[in-house]
Amino acid sequence: NEGGGEIPDLDQDEVQGLSADTIKLTTIADPGFQGSPGLNQEIFDAGAAFVAWCNAAGGVNGKQIELTLRDAKLTDYQPVLEQACDSDFAVVGDGAVQDNLWADVGIPCGLIDVAGFSVTTEKAGFAGDDPVETRQVQPVPNPSDEVAVGANIILSEQFPEAAARTGLIYADFQTLVRQYEKERAGFEAVGHVVIHTDVYNILGEDNWTPFAAAVRAADVQFLRLIGEPDNGAQLKQALSEIGYTPIVTLQETNFYDRNYIAAGADAVEGDYIRTVFWPFEEADQNPATQAYLDIIEAQGGKVATLGVQSTSAWLLFATLAKQCDLDNQLSRSCILEAAADVTEWTGGGLHAVTSPATNQGARCTIVLQIQEAEFVRWAPEIDGGDGGYACDPGYVTPIESDG
Template identity: 35%
Template sequence: MKVEKIGRLAAGALAVTLLASCASSRSGTDTTSGGGGTRDGGTTGAAASATSFGTLPSPCGKGDAKGSTDQGVTDGEIRIGFGDDRGFTSAPGLSKEMGDAVSAMIDWCNQQGGINGRTIKGDQYDAAYTQSVKVVQQACKQDFMLVGQGFAMDDAAEQYRVGCKLPTVAGYTVGPNAAMGPMKFEAVPYPVDMMNIGALRIAEKQFPDFKGKTDVLHSTSPAVETGSGKVAAAMNSIGVKPMDCGIKLNDAGESSYMPFAQKIKKCGAQYLWTSDSPDPGQFSLLETIDRAGVKPTYLFEATWYSTLVSQWNKAGIGNNINVGMIFQPFENAAKVPAVKQYMDIVNAHHGKVALLGMQATSAFLLWAQAAKTCGSQLTRQCMVNELAKVHEWTGGGLHAPTDPGANKPASCALMVRLNGTKFEQVFPKNVGEFECGGDFVVKTDPKTWGTSLNGDRTSTKFLTGDVIKPQSS
């Protein structure tokens, strides 16, 4: 099972993209642990005196908030749930960077005094791909909210989250009902009815013959094909007609990729787009294309921005890989303080540094800012009210501006290119900047949504009459 976006990876996507054709017999995989205190030496002493995260004033600090205002909230504590699918037996460590990031950020915040003086207690869950229902049911019993989590099978648990009126600031969502659910906010939204096509817009500017010489690589994976279909539709909407070279790869791998390389050569495609994720089969395809003497330019999803890809490219075969992103790449850390700060905080915890970790970090900061504003009146209703007001969010500079309150994606992007074993920003030219435009977001075909939306753009599948809705003050 695969999806097309880092937000849904990533950006939901990473958790799911790594699960292609896998199944698990694991049972009883959820665990809980405290997020307070320090671990493995904790964060540096500077956390206690932190006044900002990148460009964002720190939402953490001392205070005198009081009251047992809602489930999981007392005079001295706020209890939140977070986690990922790290215990999936077929891919151990899956998306662990999300839990690592939130755990580190909880400690970072608590060392400053918590939220208005209340210590944050974190219940860390492992949904292990197949156990999302179980962990959400557990969170329903004890947590104030879910924060920064990413569960690949979140749609299976969505009815339980909605049923117990558990709000969330998710790290990412995957299923369409989870992505468009009530009481759900994301620092980096990927709604089913809108799509950021910034990478396509940048490609138009970068490559003059892009419109007439581009094709989309297809797959037998239904999830990848859903992503490919959305991209192809977006291409058509801006005047890019895929060449239809007839490339459809078996998701389980091919005995030989040479016939596909020959098709590409005969077809004359100079630009290739894939919604698939990097794996041995994809690497074999690129290596075979190179052996066939074909030198296309690759336009790939943000899942290709990874050390897996950069380390594979020691021979330079992937030097034409271009990746569109809405996050600042780690290579820009010297110019983007928020990126360096994220890396320093997680590294101090001996956690895994990755794009999904930055996404979870942004979600935590969004949640913490709203919680600070609520003060002693820290209720789920107040949180929904405050989160719905946030219409420009960058996580302190971790990513392009998004609209969490309206569940709308970024209208900006940047492009990085692989050069040897390193990625570097190639567009815009100024490192740390994004290219933005009113035409960077397009509406998608309702046939691709996978759910029905009401007038508020909320999924109706599990919607009840008593969900928590934003109230104006």
């Protein structure tokens, strides 16, 4: 808290939502989605917890944050974004499946976004994108023309026979179809042979047994479900019921969620999870992770990886906003211009190094495994690798994107 800077004399498009002592911000997520109630609730919880903590500490350079939580319910991204267009300074810490509409709604109305995560090509952009041009920045970038493959490489070295029989299952929703296409390109770029694919209903399936039977019939040995943890758990339960277990099930970072273990029980034992975030289970060795757990616990919120990712976005926004406000230049353009200089970011130690300025993700990974209903570090050893991470430039591979 430095006392609060003056609001620059600029057009409303630059300073909407600002006053001498407040900043109006919003975050957007999909917890009201009827197909999966509570979907990504951790994004809202992270925003609420960060704002409570930040305001109690004096705010952003003396300015209190006024936060509005906007529920896109998976299909209502456009109307809630339009609401933000009318009142808020920025979107912060958000993550919504239909974010392809950002280019049609958010950019034209002048909003900026320090995103928790971005999914679609229209929002996630490309490696090398300039935040000033895209009007958004990600603390943990997910560019459409790069794929994180470190966990694939590590597991394929251990289980080469599994990679030769890879199966990918995804939902009949355009955003997840694109994610499947991106992940398949990454898998194949590092030597996987995809022998089976299947498509499930985004609203969920009443019976996962046919999907499990098809996985068994194809002799899939390296499995990935693209979607959210509850559907993944139901698929694994169906596989367990027919007595079939692929050698490797590797799930994405969003499956690093206690709900996956609760829903899947014994059926998800042995599954692997890719993450670039320091494990919660090792918070005693990483103050930033412990601080995240503390502020979430103080608010009674949900602990999950997407919540940490959202928190990193809130920290990035607060850092940029304070920098601008100290110079009496707090505006949307100043935030974006300052973001364009952030070539190394860890969220204060929450995750591996990324480059928000160039929209490039971490070249490092940690592989977790579910063992006895707990997430346990599988690779690298905590005192091995690069500060507890396995790092290699080849752990991110370029792919073609139709953008």
